Amino acid sequence: MPAPAQLISTAIAVPDNILLQSDVAAAAGEIFGPRFREFDRMARVFDSAGIHKRHAARPIDWFREPRSWPERTAVYLDVASALFVSAARRALDEAGLLATDIDTVVTVSSTGIATPSIEARVSGALGFRPDIERVPVFGLGCAGGVSGFSIGARMAQARPGTNVLVVAVELCTLAFRLDEMTKANVVATALFGDGAAACILRAGEGGLATVEAAGQHTWPDTLDIMGWSVDPEGFGVIFDRSIPPFAEAEMGPAVDGILGRNGLTRSQVDRFICHPGGAKVVEALEHALDLGQGALDVERDVLRDYGNMSAPTVLFVLDRIRRKGLPNRSVLAAMGPGFSVSCVSLVAAE
Known part of the structure; x- marks a missing residue:
């Protein structure tokens, strides 16, 4: 292998x-x-x-x-x-x-x-x-x-x-x-x-962390939650107000499914590294993943300093956490158009 x-x-x-x-x-x-x-x-x-x-x-x-x-x-x-x-x-x-x-x-x-x-x-x-x-x-x-x-x-x-x-x-x-x-x-x-x-x-060998597993989940009939419309002046944002409650209700089971397909459970994850789409989204993710209020502190710091930059934002969180020291097992997670969630599991180098 x-x-x-x-x-x-x-x-x-x-x-x-x-x-x-x-x-x-x-x-x-x-x-x-x-x-x-x-x-x-x-x-x-x-x-x-x-x-x-x-x-x-x-x-x-x-x-x-x-x-x-x-x-x-x-x-x-x-x-x-x-x-x-x-x-x-x-x-x-x-x-x-x-x-x-x-x-x-x-x-x-x-x-x-x-x-x-x-x-x-x-x-x-x-x-x-x-x-x-x-x-x-x-x-x-x-x-x-x-x-x-x-x-x-x-x-x-x-x-x-x-x-x-x-x-x-x-x-x-x-x-x-x-x-x-x-x-x-x-x-x-x-x-x-x-x-x-x-x-x-x-x-090979010698990295900061090993990429252990990855997966995605796309919810049916959710195309209108997030995306772009295209018209003469450019892209127009499609941004549904239901994103925080949707995340709180649906994110946990979807993440459990992704982890389960890779032989993992949520209890084995030391730190979720999440995309901070907004203050309400961060709070919803803490509830959805049973993390406790304030657990996604670095996410809030990145949001405070940079706002929501879309795709790079979760990697800003990863960069900040890894400079402090990655926990043994962390899971990157971000939601996006589709509507979907993508996850990657990392195991820190010893």
Whole structure:
């Protein structure tokens, strides 16, 4: 049986522009208040989201003007490429590798469209070999960080000794819409930030942790819970208010099923490393997984400092926890469009 994949390194990167939540709330009041009758009632979401600041592809004033899809795409290509390079270089440096040592690159992103995909656009800047295998992954949203990690681990295990770079990069703020007077748009404005995370995986010995198992669960008839609509100005957020109660009711059995298929139980997990989609989602996950209030403390810290960056966010949590010291067994978990949950079990190196 081939050796399991090892986590070799992790790294994160964010844009330079910082959005303080207080400034975003004030700007949202100016933009939505006069035109959206329900905004005053919804404005408390900016205080209850659990976010102090976020990083964005552009300064706050850029979002005050109408933006076309071509404008948004130009920013996506520019900033996503820069963040990819920054996160990848940091992961390579930490692993003691060069870009020429990477055999496969998995790129996870659902907040922009790029053909050729981002890893091809930055290949020259990073110095990838011409024979590198490219695996772009689109459409997994918030679950993409865990699913991309799982894909990278399987590719590393299939070809022992090769190095797999996984990069999740999302520019969620580019989905902000001046034309959509909807609750979903207001909630997204209160939650979303931009960032990238990278990790390197390799089958063999000597990593930070062993990738023990992975799995997914997709609930039937849930396509309308989360996703994008596509219209002339760009992506429009689909963000159902039922996500926290859905997570509280459904996440436990789904995770138990994934663990059970891999011969594990929840009692054997020392730490769940979860995607902090929002303060209410974090609380719902603590209830769903019987973790106790406050157990997902690092998740709350990442949410406070970066907001919900979609796919990279759970890898920000992983990066922060592993720098403190991974527990014996941890399980990455994230929910995303589908509606689905993706999990990966890690066993820390001794």
